[in-house]
Amino acid sequence: MYKSNAFCRKILCGVAFAATVFSTPTFAANDYPNKPIRILVGASAGGGTDILARALAEKFSQALKQTVVVENRPGASQTIAADNTARANPDGYTLLAATNTNQAIAPHILKLSYDPLKDINAVGLIAKVPHVLVVGKNSPYKSVQDVVNAMKADPGKLTYGSSGIGSTQHIAGEAFNLATGAKATHVPYKGSSQAHADIISGEVSMMFDTTSSAMSQIRGGTLRPLAVLSPERSPELPDVPTLAESGIKGADMYTWYGLFVTGGTDPKIVELLNKTLNDALATPDIQQRLKSLGGEITPMSAADLAKLNKEEFERFGKLAKEANLQAQ
Structure with missing residues (x-):
């Protein structure tokens, strides 16, 4: 009888422990958020990702009644923050x-020490933006053809900046090399804003940057746009031709920005964050901000972004192998 009672007590304790363990996420989700939230950005301040993150942080803080801070962790093609x-x-x-x-x-x-498809979970898409080929205001190159002619005349002499090895700017530059049959040398930075300084000074020849990063410099006259890397002209740069209009095909590029969270986060929290994000994207000021940066808003569920991420992962994996892209 003693053994039977002891056995029952063990069973009851085990059930109670299991109930506590499995009820914790629900409690956390119901209580969320009860402390400050941070948004990590893998690029330096002033770049496109940073601009969008800070705009959203304000909206999230208002909606969730909590402090939301942006922390910049630039480097390694944004993978330090990831x-x-x-x-x-x-x-x-x-x-x-x-x-x-x-x-x-x-x-x-x-x-990398993490799996981007498993250890980081999708929350929702922020925006998609096209890339734009820019040079410094004092650059001798006034058109895409000027750039191509210079690349062919002295292969490897011209340089193009990017926000890091493996960035969309890097991939766009290599695609441009392949499409033109010419060669420009890649110069990676920790963020777009750092690359801009060297392009403006003339130390670096050009950059295939996102419109979200480059637009303020373009409007300020310090960067000169030569072509947009999208199938159609950008409404924010109506006088700038596309690469196809400039005679270059097969080098289109866009960057998507998304909000993610640590893998294994309670689905209820992810659902709340997704709703908060999509509500923020529906506000007139955020829409105007994204439009001014050349962005296209396409609200998505967490599952839709996860699907897009997987498709892009597979597509760029194939491209990286074909182009023999490696860490430098």
């Missing part, structure tokens, strides 16, 4: 403003 997100507690308090650079391209070029 790695920090992957290793954070899966409680919804560490978010990642990511792009296809760190989620779909860099994993095929850099050796």
Whole structure:
């Protein structure tokens, strides 16, 4: 009888322990958020990802009644911030403003300690933006053909900047090399804003940057746009031709920005974050901000972004292999 009672007590304790363990996420989800939230950005301040993250942080703070701070962790093609997100507690308090650079391209070029498809979960799409070929205001190149002629005249002499190895700017530059049959040398930076300084000074020849990063410099007259890397002209740059109109085909490129969270975060928290994001994207000021940056808003569920991420991961994996892209 003693053994039977002891056995029953063990069973009851086990049931109670299991109930506590499995009820914790629900409690956390119902109580969320009860402390500050941080959004990690894998690029330096002033770049496109940073601009969008700070605009959303304000909206999230208002909607969730909590402090939301943006932390810049630039470097390694935005994978430092992604790695920090992957290793954070899966409680919804560490978010990642990511792009296809760190989620779909860099994993095929850099050796990472996390799986971008498993250790980081999708929340929702922020926007898609096209790329634009820019040179400094004092550059001698006034057209795409000027650039191509210079590349062919002295292969490897012209340089193009990017926000890092494996970034969409890097991929766009290599695609441009392949499409033109010419050669420009890649110069990676920790973020677009740092590359801009060297392009403006003339130390670097050009950049295939996102409109979200380059637009303020273009409007300020410090960067000169030569072509947009999209099938159609950008409404924000109506006088700038597309690469196809400039005689170059097969080098179109766009960057998508998405919000992610540590893998294993409670689905209820992910659902709340997705709703908060899509509500923010529906506000007139955010829409105007994204439009001014050349962005296209396409609200998505977490599942839809996860699907897009996987498709992009596979597409860029194939491209990286074909182009023999490697860490430099």
